[in-house]
Amino acid sequence: MVSSKDVAKLAGCSQATVSRVLNNPESVRPDTRTKVLNAMKALNYQPNLAARSLVARSTRTIALVSGTLKNNFFAQSTDQIVTYAAGRGYKTMVYFENEGSLEEMMTAVQGYKVDGIIVSCVKLDDPHFTQLEQLGIPYMLFNRRHRSACNYVAMDNEAAGGLLTRHLLDMGHRDIAYLSGPPDISTFYERWAGFEKAMAEARLSVRQELVHFNASDALEAQKLAWKLMQLASPPTAIICVNDEMAIACLDALLSMGLSVPSQVALAGFDDIGLASHQAIQLTSVGQHKFRMGEMAAEHLIAMIEAGPSDRTRPQDEPRIQIKFKPELFVRRSTSYKI
Amino acid sequence: MVSSKDVAKLAGCSQATVSRVLNNPESVRPDTRTKVLNAMKALNYQPNLAARSLVARSTRTIALVSGTLKNNFFAQSTDQIVTYAAGRGYKTMVYFENEGSLEEMMTAVQGYKVDGIIVSCVKLDDPHFTQLEQLGIPYMLFNRRHRSACNYVAMDNEAAGGLLTRHLLDMGHRDIAYLSGPPDISTFYERWAGFEKAMAEARLSVRQELVHFNASDALEAQKLAWKLMQLASPPTAIICVNDEMAIACLDALLSMGLSVPSQVALAGFDDIGLASHQAIQLTSVGQHKFRMGEMAAEHLIAMIEAGPSDRTRPQDEPRIQIKFKPELFVRRSTSYKI
DNA sequence: CTGAAAGCGCTTACAG
DNA sequence: CTGAAAGCGCTTACAG
Numbered sequence: 001m002v003s004s005k006d007v008a009k010l011a012g013c014s015q016a017t018v019s020r021v022l023n024n025p026e027s028v029r030p031d032t033r034t035k036v037l038n039a040m041k042a043l044n045y046q047p048n049l050a051a052r053s054l055v056a057r058s059t060r061t062i063a064l065v066s067g068t069l070k071n072n073f074f075a076q077s078t079d080q081i082v083t084y085a086a087g088r089g090y091k092t093m094v095y096f097e098n099e100g101s102l103e104e105m106m107t108a109v110q111g112y113k114v115d116g117i118i119v120s121c122v123k124l125d126d127p128h129f130t131q132l133e134q135l136g137i138p139y140m141l142f143n144r145r146h147r148s149a150c151n152y153v154a155m156d157n158e159a160a161g162g163l164l165t166r167h168l169l170d171m172g173h174r175d176i177a178y179l180s181g182p183p184d185i186s187t188f189y190e191r192w193a194g195f196e197k198a199m200a201e202a203r204l205s206v207r208q209e210l211v212h213f214n215a216s217d218a219l220e221a222q223k224l225a226w227k228l229m230q231l232a233s234p235p236t237a238i239i240c241v242n243d244e245m246a247i248a249c250l251d252a253l254l255s256m257g258l259s260v261p262s263q264v265a266l267a268g269f270d271d272i273g274l275a276s277h278q279a280i281q282l283t284s285v286g287q288h289k290f291r292m293g294e295m296a297a298e299h300l301i302a303m304i305e306a307g308p309s310d311r312t313r314p315q316d317e318p319r320i321q322i323k324f325k326p327e328l329f330v331r332r333s334t335s336y337k338i
Numbered sequence: 339m340v341s342s343k344d345v346a347k348l349a350g351c352s353q354a355t356v357s358r359v360l361n362n363p364e365s366v367r368p369d370t371r372t373k374v375l376n377a378m379k380a381l382n383y384q385p386n387l388a389a390r391s392l393v394a395r396s397t398r399t400i401a402l403v404s405g406t407l408k409n410n411f412f413a414q415s416t417d418q419i420v421t422y423a424a425g426r427g428y429k430t431m432v433y434f435e436n437e438g439s440l441e442e443m444m445t446a447v448q449g450y451k452v453d454g455i456i457v458s459c460v461k462l463d464d465p466h467f468t469q470l471e472q473l474g475i476p477y478m479l480f481n482r483r484h485r486s487a488c489n490y491v492a493m494d495n496e497a498a499g500g501l502l503t504r505h506l507l508d509m510g511h512r513d514i515a516y517l518s519g520p521p522d523i524s525t526f527y528e529r530w531a532g533f534e535k536a537m538a539e540a541r542l543s544v545r546q547e548l549v550h551f552n553a554s555d556a557l558e559a560q561k562l563a564w565k566l567m568q569l570a571s572p573p574t575a576i577i578c579v580n581d582e583m584a585i586a587c588l589d590a591l592l593s594m595g596l597s598v599p600s601q602v603a604l605a606g607f608d609d610i611g612l613a614s615h616q617a618i619q620l621t622s623v624g625q626h627k628f629r630m631g632e633m634a635a636e637h638l639i640a641m642i643e644a645g646p647s648d649r650t651r652p653q654d655e656p657r658i659q660i661k662f663k664p665e666l667f668v669r670r671s672t673s674y675k676i
Numbered sequence: 677c678t679g680a681a682a683g684c685g686c687t688t689a690c691a692g
Numbered sequence: 693c694t695g696a697a698a699g700c701g702c703t704t705a706c707a708g
Contacts (some may be wrong), residue, residue: 343701
């Protein structure tokens with residue numbers, strides 16, 4: 001690998017000068033500068049970024065720890081974040097949940113000396129979160145939040161759950177199934193809380209056999225949909241805790257020969273792009289105009305560029321907490337009144 | 339940031355010993371080892387990866403330069419690659435096409451001293467490809483290939499184009515529209531070649547007003563679908579050069595009140611997961627059982643672990659070229675015989 | 677088994 | 693404007 005020393009030798013100057021034309025070109029005389037530039041080109045020189053970040057204070061890199069790309073919601077937000085950050089001159093190191101534990105990611109992230117971190121897959125009581133706060137570098141939680149005071153941008157999920165549930169109640173549904181991932185994740189916990197509250201307010205009791213908290217992916221959701229519809233008294237509507245699962249359920253329901261919405265209504269959360277597709281037409285609650293990923297990146301970069309704060313006790317730092325209002329998009333999948 | 343020196347001080351040993359418990363734990367006496375381990379924990383020490391990679395020969399990191407996540411095909415393959423690599427103990431640095439030019443990526447990748455590179459978005463005559471070959475580190479092209487001799491894994495796209503076209507011809511179609519991205523990309527070029535050939539073999543001429551090479555994303559495809567169907571003599575079938583575009587077209591066609599397949603047939607390439615969804619049922623040619631992303635990662639890691647070759651002239655290196663046979667999945671979107 | 681020392685490739689005061 | 697030198701945090705022969 002060609003180093004700045006090689007360039008210096010060819011250009012007939014010192015290694016320091018080579019470094020200067022890279023970092024502060026005006027400070028070197030034009031003719032030496034061109035000599036160095038030519039030598040670089042001739043040798044196809046690329047500065048070693050590891051060496052640079054070892055000495056520099058900023059890596060101009062942020063880390064994104066994202067939920068799995070199998071969920072289109074995370075594919076969309078990853079795209080948003082990476083694109084936005086690139087526009088601001090930051091490189092994004094992307095990690096995905098399935099690669100290993102949050103802990104491993106944190107280790108890596110810490111080792112790479114990134115300028116900031118965005119995390120979309122913390123658990124509500126995640127023990128590694130403390131570690132994140134103690135790193136002392138800017139971070140933003142995104143989509144999911146931690147129980148303790150923290151920086152985050154997320155939807156008002158409880159409101160979203162209520163909104164969706166009341167819509168189904170309005171359409172005459174009483175036997176509503178609810179498929180969710182584990183409630184140790186804020187998104188799932190809060191959406192469920194909204195559902196429960198809306199049911200209670202309508203003085204309806206929740207049929208426990210219609211509720212499942214172990215549907216963590218599309219396949220599980222499909223199996224459960226199948227089971228639900230085999231019940232002696234099947235639900236008339238199914239809420240899935242995200243659109244990815246809801247769309248998978250739709251597939252299962254149609255495969256069973258059921259018609260949506262006349263035999264079962266179906267609804268999800270997030271309002272991913274596909275939900276509004278003419279062939280899908282899934283009722284969902286979310287915010288497509290509000291670019292959550294971008295917003296997270298924007299605030300993170302603002303924190304980075306504001307520099308370290310003067311507070312001696314970091315726990316006194318004010319938090320950035322952005323909770324945005326959900327919007328209900330009623331589509332064909334719930335358009336049948338019973 | 340706490341360094342190994344700090345740990346050494348607390349543990350009462352030299353920095354070298356701290357390094358040893360990290361890299362070669364058996365070589366240090368158990369009691370000193372625990373002392374060091376405790377000190378690390380107490381200080382929440384994480385080795386600086388930049389420093390490590392500066393001196394180590396392997397970073398256990400590969401780079402992936404992927405097409406945009408807006409196309410689900412790339413989301414799927416990124417997921418495959420990252421997961422597979424993690425299973426083999428490699429970290430993946432992911433770059434997306436939209437972040438900047440291939441050149442910038444290459445620079446970054448080079449600077450980070452990754453052990454290998456997977457690229458899914460080279461152009462057929464990409465000038466930066468030479469740079470990639472000259473890096474002298476293992477690489478794999480994936481999905482798209484370069485015109486010159488190179489390592490790649492890709493579908494036999496010309497065969498795929500032929501397969502799909504003949505199917506439509508069998509169904510009685512003569513006025514087939516073809517929506518594609520620019521032919522400076524191997525995938526597009528070859529699929530088109532397969533189409534043209536199949537048409538020629540059937541002694542049919544291609545109606546030029548039905549062919550577009552400027553549909554590079556879903557939105558463009560939708561606009562073109564709209565235009566096509568306004569023609570005095572609209573096509574009876576539309577081929578989109580990938581499923582992402584085809585599914586977007588489906589949306590547009592349904593929005594126009596057209597029925598698929600009875601008024602227009604529709605087909606795509608890649609056979610992404612959604613294509614087989616009951617609500618979509620898109621005919622497509624691809625290979626879902628063959629995990630192309632995984633395969634690329636597997637071969638790349640094999641090359642990395644085989645170590646540098648002894649050949650003096652790298653251009654004499656044998657290439658790994660995997661071209662897999664496409665399979666046609668006939669679904670509802672083309673099931674109407676005219 | 678462990679320490680002192682060299683070196684990975686850079687940046688950045690410090691002199692001149 | 694430019695060079696010599698220190699140092700970023702690590703790993704790894706080399707002695708002992």
